[in-house]
Amino acid sequence: MTTNQPLKQWSERALNDQLSQWQNQYQGLDGGNLKLDLSRGKPGVEQVSLSDGLDGVLQGNYIAEDGTDTRNYGGLRGIAEARALGAELMGIPAANVMAAGNSSLSIMHLVIRTAMDLGLWNDDRLWSNTDKPKILAPVPGYDRHFSLTEHFGIELIPIPMNEDGPDMQAARAATADPSVKGIWCVPKYANPTGCTYSDNVVAALAALPASAAADDFVVLWDNAYAVHDLYDEADTLASVFDEAAAAGTADHVVQFASTSKITHAGAGVAFVAGSTKVLDALEHHLGILTVGPDKVNQLRHVKFLQGRLQAHMADHAAIMRPKFQLVEDVFSRELAGLGIATWTKPKGGYFVSLDVNPGLAEKIIAMAKSVGLTLTPAGATFPNGDDPQDKNIRIAPTFGSLEEIHAAMDILTLCIKTASAEQILAAH
Numbered sequence: 001m002t003t004n005q006p007l008k009q010w011s012e013r014a015l016n017d018q019l020s021q022w023q024n025q026y027q028g029l030d031g032g033n034l035k036l037d038l039s040r041g042k043p044g045v046e047q048v049s050l051s052d053g054l055d056g057v058l059q060g061n062y063i064a065e066d067g068t069d070t071r072n073y074g075g076l077r078g079i080a081e082a083r084a085l086g087a088e089l090m091g092i093p094a095a096n097v098m099a100a101g102n103s104s105l106s107i108m109h110l111v112i113r114t115a116m117d118l119g120l121w122n123d124d125r126l127w128s129n130t131d132k133p134k135i136l137a138p139v140p141g142y143d144r145h146f147s148l149t150e151h152f153g154i155e156l157i158p159i160p161m162n163e164d165g166p167d168m169q170a171a172r173a174a175t176a177d178p179s180v181k182g183i184w185c186v187p188k189y190a191n192p193t194g195c196t197y198s199d200n201v202v203a204a205l206a207a208l209p210a211s212a213a214a215d216d217f218v219v220l221w222d223n224a225y226a227v228h229d230l231y232d233e234a235d236t237l238a239s240v241f242d243e244a245a246a247a248g249t250a251d252h253v254v255q256f257a258s259t260s261k262i263t264h265a266g267a268g269v270a271f272v273a274g275s276t277k278v279l280d281a282l283e284h285h286l287g288i289l290t291v292g293p294d295k296v297n298q299l300r301h302v303k304f305l306q307g308r309l310q311a312h313m314a315d316h317a318a319i320m321r322p323k324f325q326l327v328e329d330v331f332s333r334e335l336a337g338l339g340i341a342t343w344t345k346p347k348g349g350y351f352v353s354l355d356v357n358p359g360l361a362e363k364i365i366a367m368a369k370s371v372g373l374t375l376t377p378a379g380a381t382f383p384n385g386d387d388p389q390d391k392n393i394r395i396a397p398t399f400g401s402l403e404e405i406h407a408a409m410d411i412l413t414l415c416i417k418t419a420s421a422e423q424i425l426a427a428h
Helices: 012-029 045-049 080-090 104-118 143-151 168-174 199-211 240-247 276-289 295-305 309-335 361-370 402-427
Strands: 036-038 097-099 134-139 155-162 180-185 218-222 253-258 270-273 341-343 352-356 373-375 392-395
Touching (some): 080 253, 080 295, 104 143, 104 218, 134 143, 143 155, 168 199, 240 253, 309 341, 352 402, 361 373, 373 402
Parallel strands (some): 036 373, 134 180, 180 218
Antiparallel strands (some): 097 270
């Protein structure tokens, strides 16, 4: 590369010459039989192997502290030890926690279903009483939240995500509409930006149900990355539980967490937390679906993680940190100063959020796909898959090896440079 000036400031001749080199490099990738997939934030093999000690940890003792035989039916709220583990993850009293099966997504489904048709407060407040209920979606955001909401026919209203969390001015304005029933939140190391909500934003979100026009408004607080720090100097998150208690909105904040990226991703324990009134409603309706969660797995997790959660997560960080650093290194080397991309530098979580020039995300992702690199689809971080500026790309660097991530970032940055130069020259 001949200069680190923004590409838009290059002469047309210099840019054409450089573009020709990039296009030749890109053509040289064709036929390389690469199969690289950075489309989902999955823990890598080394990470899930950290928890192989779950097997046999009970040593034949299936009895919980209170004498419950975990092999049998019952215990819809989970065993006490598992609820205490959830309380440790979420920073709230164990009495306000329900420990469930392996999937926090299934618990979110239960909460939305209950709020829609069954009553989250055991009264006549149902979202389905509203002709077209809506939920606020900070964007860019988590695609599984969006697909779950859309599954129930609930409309998603995008609001901007700032560096310290959702734009609360936009959120307050939107909740003047009584058909707006909730807001999705990933408050620590948000998916995909990696931001952690500021104390002011947490307090404002906890107070939002009190000012919302809908009396059945719910803050859906998915703290999926609560303990997923990459560095010793981790972000801190204020307690939405304490803020809601102070604001008188405890019945309108429902929290989620899980061990899915702490132990074995497909065989963990999920948690939901809320007020007594909300947990009573959820337990009532959960009892129709099941006669109890997998309490043996809950006990395994307690025995495996008790007293060593912080050390266990430090082992995760040691595996993940070089991968995130590699993404940063390649982006800085190949893109810095060119004025064609910006990206986040998270202190934790599972993603890097990359913004390219408007109108190019879909093209860049397609270019990468054609030479063997699969990325999250364009628009996935927006409701209905519609990124209005077509510029956001979610990078998930955790699953691959360092060698695979290096190759993927080289391909991605080459695609970004090539597509950006073509766009600039076309504008000339």
